[in-house]
Amino acid sequence: MTSSPLSSLYRPSLSLVTDLYQLTMAYGYWQQGLQDRESVFHLYFRKAPFQGGYAVAAGLALAVDWLENLRFSDDDLAYLGSLRGSKGGVLFPTEFLDYLRDLKFTCDVDAVAEGTVIFGNEPIMRIQGPLLQAQLLETALLTLVNFQTLITTKSARIREAAGPADQILEFGLRRAQGFDGGLGASRAAYLGGADATSNVLAGQLYGIPVKGTHAHSWVMAFGDERAAFAAYAKAFPDDSVFLVDTYDTLEGVRLAIDVAREMRAAGHELGGIRLDSGDLAYLSIQARALLDEAGFPKVRIVASNDLEENLITSLKQQGARIDTWGVGTQLVTAYNQAALGGVYKLAALRKADDSGWDFTIKLSEQVAKTSIPGILQVRRYLDDHGHPRADMLYNTAAPLPDRLTLVDPLDATRRRPVRPEAEFVELLEPIFRRGQRVKDLPTLAESRAHAQRQVQSLDPGIRRFLNPHTYPVGLELTLHDYRTELILQHRPQKPA
Amino acid sequence: MTSSPLSSLYRPSLSLVTDLYQLTMAYGYWQQGLQDRESVFHLYFRKAPFQGGYAVAAGLALAVDWLENLRFSDDDLAYLGSLRGSKGGVLFPTEFLDYLRDLKFTCDVDAVAEGTVIFGNEPIMRIQGPLLQAQLLETALLTLVNFQTLITTKSARIREAAGPADQILEFGLRRAQGFDGGLGASRAAYLGGADATSNVLAGQLYGIPVKGTHAHSWVMAFGDERAAFAAYAKAFPDDSVFLVDTYDTLEGVRLAIDVAREMRAAGHELGGIRLDSGDLAYLSIQARALLDEAGFPKVRIVASNDLEENLITSLKQQGARIDTWGVGTQLVTAYNQAALGGVYKLAALRKADDSGWDFTIKLSEQVAKTSIPGILQVRRYLDDHGHPRADMLYNTAAPLPDRLTLVDPLDATRRRPVRPEAEFVELLEPIFRRGQRVKDLPTLAESRAHAQRQVQSLDPGIRRFLNPHTYPVGLELTLHDYRTELILQHRPQKPA
Known part of the structure; x- marks a missing residue:
């Protein structure tokens, strides 16, 4: 068992687990002198998977492991230096590779704890830091969080169906998407509620009980x-x-x-x-x-x-x-929806003269796909039993009004005021500050227990499989109004 | 770029990438003195994925890498020694762990070349060797071959749709099932016909062109x-x-x-x-x-x-x-069918007195799921253009009759005689003999070119997406008759 769930499995440098465009953009930012401009990105999905009412956040421990080992090795740089453009010249000049060699991770990261239930549009991670770095993290963070969240959620649904008393064994390795597809799935299946796995390596690395x-x-x-x-x-x-x-x-x-x-x-x-x-x-x-x-x-x-x-x-x-359910292919590949569509969007950029923030937006033909500007936090209001009743997204970089109102992001006429005395928790917790870890993570077993409590705290209507009740997630009214303004600003006003 | 596509990525020992039951059975065989009984297993799928007419075999290079590094490290054995049964005793005694420590891979492996088109029931790999060892390989071989074959086939279909002139870029890493889910998918996507990937690590390790x-x-x-x-x-x-x-x-x-x-x-x-x-x-x-x-x-x-x-x-x-198709999620996860149902079945076991083979069968309520006994080879008959016209499965451990007849495994009344002069190739090629590699593998680019030629050699009716024509795969008549006999022997003859 290891506390380094990825680096123990993989070779030392995994910094090239990324899309080439992260590196071409990095070079572009560096060339423009924009590499250190402070930026904020949010990682979130738009719709819960499996036509379900919720997802269970997961992947943070893997992401932390990856971030703590982020550096470009000589091999990595030699490979990047070998890449050629269409005219035969180098794609990346030596000065830029030297810059990458010296690059140190200095971002702030806030994230939702593994096992916490989460809904569409809510940031699971928020990255704040130099533009070049924050952009560079996109692909790996998405790969890790998308897949872990997907399988953890699937497992929670299977636990829901089996009930609390039955045993659930995960034994999907042979149908998994690669060795790490299987290893990651075993981890997420356990986190979401499975009792044991057949995957011996998952037992050894993650301490999951093994059965066969x-x-x-x-x-x-x-x-x-x-x-x-x-x-x-x-x-x-x-x-x-x-x-x-x-x-x-x-x-x-x-x-x-x-x-x-x-x-x-x-x-x-x-x-x-x-x-x-x-x-x-x-x-x-x-x-x-x-x-x-x-x-x-x-x-x-x-x-x-x-x-x-x-x-x-x-x-x-x-x-x-x-009394015991052996679950394989359907769980480890999330067969009926094999990917979670998580995205990573730029939401704020420090002004060039350092006088404050520019909040940024990505438009789309569908309002559901238009991003949310700001430096967001998710505030979860609780009922008298401490169970979630509604979530509010708000911009931490703008003052909150005294009276809070939630606006449905898909229907701006659906609004609900927040009772001033309502109890709440805030879901995004500080994980890194200026590249240094500021939070110890729970063990996998602790996160698993947290996930069980979290899912159980949801109304059964939200947990059901067929046409689940929609959990209320709203934009705080001033954020909603600001976003609308930005959309109108950017969308071309074509004459009818 | 590396010729060790897995071990370069992963930590040295991957021998615990297996299901626990492979190890409990290994212990059982060892205890029974059956560990060295010669056995034959076939790895095959029953139905081509995506309701398609064919699959493209893949994964052999990864399997070879895994097999060549198969050994139990001290860490592996320490973990297995730490496992406890329900009464608190060790699951595996020290003598057995010592046996595993000294275990050397000594099997014969025959396999279909990567990029060769293949159909349901045809062995992609045949493993012959000591029962304990051959059984132990099951999970890892299935994981590697199932996923690679699935994605390579998906990629070949996307190439079919795009046509030979268009560019296809694979950039699915962010939605892949784990880091290796993404890496393996990039490899298979290229093998099946994609031109480039966004995945920088896949570029470095596998020499695939990277774009972004x-x-x-x-x-x-x-x-x-x-x-x-x-x-x-x-x-x-x-x-x-x-x-x-x-x-x-x-x-x-x-x-x-x-x-x-x-x-x-x-x-x-x-x-x-x-x-x-x-x-x-x-x-x-x-x-x-x-x-x-x-x-x-x-x-x-x-x-x-x-x-x-x-x-x-x-x-x-x-x-x-x-003119250029960027394909992500749908390709790297094989979204509409996220797993290939490959299986690994015991088909022959040397008699205890070494006087010959017992051929074995796994029954099922559905005849399609009943396994095929024997030590199988796939003979592919070619037309005058060298294109595949029909495949015959036959038992290499039994004499072939002079006049050959193919029997449809799903409908025994559909038979076709083989013209004696028909040209053929045999698909299973020797890869290991007594644990030693006897064949150099082609490069990934060579396998990719082979795959393109193979798919193009199929009749367009077999390649089409909607209700493709069924390529004829038959059991050689004496094998068919023998299998029927075995089924009748094993199936309880319940009175109506």
Whole structure:
């Protein structure tokens, strides 16, 4: 187990995990003398994934690891120096590579804690610092936060479907998108609520409990199912789960019971059986009955086969007797929505004469895709139980009025005043100041517990899978008015 | 650039990139004295991805790198030694860990070359060797081959849609599934037909050409679009592509033309403009007209925004004037099917008395999911142009009859005789013998060229996206008959 979740896995320098345009822009800013102009970027997504009502923020620990190791190695610089333009000249001159060699990370970073529930348009990270540096971070931060947030959210949904008592095992490595796709997915699956993983490296690096049974090939190697079970029980007398569907599932259950009786006679108990195909509702009910009749009510029934939250919900509604859910492909790739569309947008730039900020905006044909200017904070108002009731985005670089009003960013006529006495928390917490860490991060297990509490604190209507209730997220009224003004300023007023 | 595509990125030992059950089974085999029993496993998928007619095999170079570095480090063994069972005892005894410490890879591996087109049920890899070892390879080989084959196939489809003349740029890193999800995707995208990537690390490690423009934030930082373009042109006078849609796309094109005129006056030419939102058909036609009228017929039009093969086909049908396709999320995550369901099945096991082979089968309720016994080879019959016309799976460990007949594995009444004089190639080539490499692998660029030729050699009906023609893949008749016999033997004959 390591506290450096990426650098322990990867080679020392990962500073080239970026898009080339971050480096061409960096060169351009340097050439223009803009490299140190103070800037503010926000990392956020626009819509929660899976047509769901919420997301669970994740990826911060990986991002911190990456940021703390950010430097250009000689190899990195040699590669950049080798790049040629279309006319055959170097893309980057030596003076600029020397600048990169000496570059030190000096940004401020504020971020939402891993495991906190979060909604569309809310910054998960805010980066403030020299323009060249802050821009350079974009790609890696997006890759890390997008994927971790996506899978953590998927896992939280699967936990919602399974309920708090059932076991969830993640075993998707073989279908994952690369080694690190699998490793990162195992981490996020655990963070979002899975109990264990089959991924041994994830166990070693992240301290996640590892679990496993045996494959069909184990049974095939013995030819005889009963002999295969007995051999496995000999190897793991107190930790056996038998996969019973290699030839015929219910016959497999009967043979498992035979072996379980022998195990009991020797002082051991069979842990479980696993169903990996067929009608899981029917088979689990039949298997439970066979096991119970034979005196094995505590033998768990593990099920797997392309499971995800909707299928688990349906199996539960059908009365399936499954107590452990083995979830693979659907979880580790977020199969029904394989990417979170997180973006990283410039929102403020110090004026050239240092007299204050210029707030910046990216327009779009759709108002939903127009960015939000300012140096934003997310204030979450809580009800009497300490549960979230509404979130307000506001510009920390402008004075807040005495009376606060939230404006729906998608419908400016939907407004709600804030009760002055309402309790709140602020979600973006200082992580780096001038490049130095100012906050210790919780352990993965602590973040996992936080995630469970966070999701449970949401209204069930927001947690449901089909047409969830929309959690209220509003722009503070003066921010909304300012943004509208900026849009009108930048949008060409074409005659009708 | 490196010839060790994984180990250069990762820490030295990646032997724990596996499912725990591979190790529990390994222990079980060792305990039973079955560790050295010779076995044969096949790695294959059942159905081509994306409802397509073919896949492009990939991942072999990564698999070879992993296999050549397979050994358990002291850290790995210390971690495995720390695992506890439910009663608190060690999961793996010291003697077994010592066995793992001394374990050397001694398998034979045969594989399909990267870039070769391949179809359902055809082994992409065949592993022959000691049961414990061959089993232990399953998870990592599946992870590597599944993901590489998936993305390479997606990329080949995007190349099919774009046609041979257009440029395809892959720039999906920010939405990829982890750092290695992005790196592996860049590799596979290039292999399948993309021309370049934005991923700088993929450029450094794999020698893929890297390309990039600038982001919206570049324009926002200058506030003024014209000033932003001029500054970028100053930095890269011969390598500029301007992103024109930050505020208003066609106004952006006009400003780009203004700057292009200044560039030309100074002896430089604008490379292209990029459209990243809005109606790409309409905007590209308008932009082309503006550029052409202004005397810039060679300025390329780059388009991006959730592009994939169907959208590219549709844009082409609408007459869109796009010559460079920027493809991100949809390609690097294979968004519409984020995993390939490759499996790894035991197919033969040396008899205990060493008197020959037992061929093994995994049944399923669906015949399509029942495995194929034997030590398989894929023979591809060619037409007079050397193009594939039909593939035959046969058991190399059984004599081939003089007259060959192919049997459709999904419909045993669909048979076709093989003309005795038909030319053929055999797809599985020796890669390792007794753990030693016996074949040099082609470079990535060579595999890419091979992939292009392979896909082009398929009938257009097989390449089309909607309801493609099914390429004929048959079991050799004696293999088919033997498999049927095994199924009947293993399937319980329940009275009706």
